[in-house]
Amino acid sequence: MSGRDQFVIIGASLAGLRAAEALREYGYDGNISIIGAENSAPYNRPPLSKQLLTGQQDFDELTFPVAEDLDLNWYLGISATGLDIAKREVKLSTENSLRYDRLLIATGVDPIVPPLPNVDLPGIHVLRRIEDAKQLRTDMNAGDHLVIVGAGFIGCEVAASARTLGLDVTIIDQADQPMARALPSEIAQVFRHIHEEEGVRFRFGRTVTGLTGEDRVRAVILDDGETIDADHILIGIGSRPTTHWLEGSGLILRNGVVCDAFCRAMNGEGRVAAAGDVAVFTHRGYNNSEMRIEHWTNAAQQGAAAALSLMDEHSPPYTPLPSFWTDQYSYKLQSIGVPGVATRFQVVSGSLADRKFLVECLKDDELVGVFALNMAPRMASYRRRMEIKMTQQNCQRS
Amino acid sequence: MVKVKVDMNLCEYHGQCVFVAPKEFQFDDNDELVYSEEVPEEARARVEKAAKACPQLAIKVE
Ligand SMILES: Cc1cc2nc3c(=O)[nH]c(=O)nc-3n(C[C@H](O)[C@H](O)[C@H](O)COP(=O)(O)OP(=O)(O)OC[C@H]3O[C@@H](n4cnc5c(N)ncnc54)[C@H](O)[C@@H]3O)c2cc1C
Ligand code: SF4
Secondary structure, three states, rough: OOOOOOOEEEEOOOOHHHHHHHHHOOOOOEEEEEOOOOOOOOOOOOHHHHHHHOOOOOHHHHHHOOOOOOEEEEOOOOOEEEEOOOOOOOEEEEOOEEEEEEEEEOOOEEEEEOOOOOOOOOEEEEEOOOOHHHHHHHHHHHEEEEEEEEOOOOHHHHHHHHHHHOEEEEEOOOOOOOOOOOHHHHHHHHHHHHHHHOOOEEEEEOOEEEEEEOOOOOEEEEEEOOOEOOOOEEEOOOOOOOHHOOOOOOEEEEEEEEEOOOOOOOOOOEEEEEEEEEEEEEEEEHHOEEEEOOOOHHHHHHHHHHHHHHHHHOOOOOOOOOEEEEOOOEEEEEEEOOHHHOOEEEEEEOOOOEEEEEEEEEOOOOEEEEEEOOOHHHHHHHHHHHHHHHHHHHHHHH | EEEEOOOOOOOOOOOOHHOOOOOOEEEEOOOOOOEEOOOOHHHHHHHHHHHOOOOOOOEEEE
16 A cells, blocks of 8 residues: 555444544545444434334435545444554454554444343344344334333333334333433423323333243343233343453543543554544543543534544644433423533423423533423524533633 | 525424524524525535534435
8 A cells, every 4th residue: 555644433433424524624635444343334323213213214314425525445344353552553353454644433332231141032122223223123013012121312212113103112220210310300200201191101210130031032020020021122221332342452441432632542642532422531611521422413523523633733622512312202302511510400491391491400500501392493592602601611721 | 506405304403503504594483494595605614514413414415
């Protein structure tokens, strides 16, 4: 190969693609290689639990448009298996290695599977990749009883899609409300009631202790002894950053690839960065707290930011306004900021009872976050306001 | 001129486009998304950025 500069991206999904686009837009004219473990071209994940399951969207509609002039070297269906920082080489599952001048790690997360006997029986699913969604969708057409383990976003979204299709749905969670890690109790309760009205049964405060079945799963057993019949099970208890291939590389791995405020990986010699669900970074806008954000908008923005900070040492620190959304039935909940640190919430428009509201999250009278339920139009101006504030704070503090 | 099209069957009112390109995309008083179907060449970069920010891949720019 010629002496052209080599930019290598591991992970051919949202963060990786947005990185490649940002590099070309910046004027980078070296080689860009993008390595992706999945066989498919980059696609959009959020519909996998929503429009795709209900049939409103089909698989081929999920592919991200890729401009031809990006001129990328694609390695699809191939995984990175190791990293040698001294040699500046990535080892691939094909036994070949790729040399890099700059490397972006964007390998996302993998679903956590609990170590229960029988957990690999047919009929038991996780949902992360398009292949998972295909299997789940086919399976859901073949039987009525769906049991979901984990009342997080994915569990709740799949429950909504499955109820829309008329399946019988039970959700089990050890917490006492849905989406307990992300939502304040008042808002979680709104969703609990929505699901219950739609016919979902919850088993809160319970854990699964067993799975039964021979050729395929038949039932789950809970810690209080209850047995719930199941034609299929979705496990949605969380995910783990995909960093196993980086063990021993010298990079710091602590619930993700640990980076500085510019998304550059610690111990990466300034040539390695990480972005998206896999990346832990220091947020200058929030007192240098360490963050890892598992949401769409962050992956898109951080992919671009991380790639550019490898190109230009004067890049600004990465200080995103965290945000996410979830769609369940006809409800869209959006969140911006860090509502988790709030000490108090105030409804500024609509009401919880009407299931249409705007809630400000305050910490000592400072606005730290906003939730909107079915009030998307009002979110854009809040978002702008909070972004501006973030930029100002960031300038003061760095 | 640059042509912009939003597939309203896909649009989920995320408002990312409104945030990225407020001149070209807005919510009206009835909370409907309104947008410029034709924008001048100098706005191309901005509407393309809006298309990339749309989580539904609903915005097409030609
Ligand atoms: C079902 C579902 C619904 C979601 N809904 C929402 C939502 O409503 N709102 C929201 O904000 N977010 C949502 N998300 C989260 C959002 O999709 C993610 O934040 C986003 O996809 C992260 O992008 P990423 O590029 O960092 O990682 P990923 O999209 O996970 O991509 C990582 C890629 O790297 C590949 N890879 C892993 N290891 C290797 C290796 N060693 N070598 C090569 N390739 C490798 C993987 O196969 C994968 O393709 C949802 C996610 C899922 C799964
Ligand atoms: S970003 Fe996409 S989904 Fe959201 S309002 Fe704009 S077009 Fe609709």
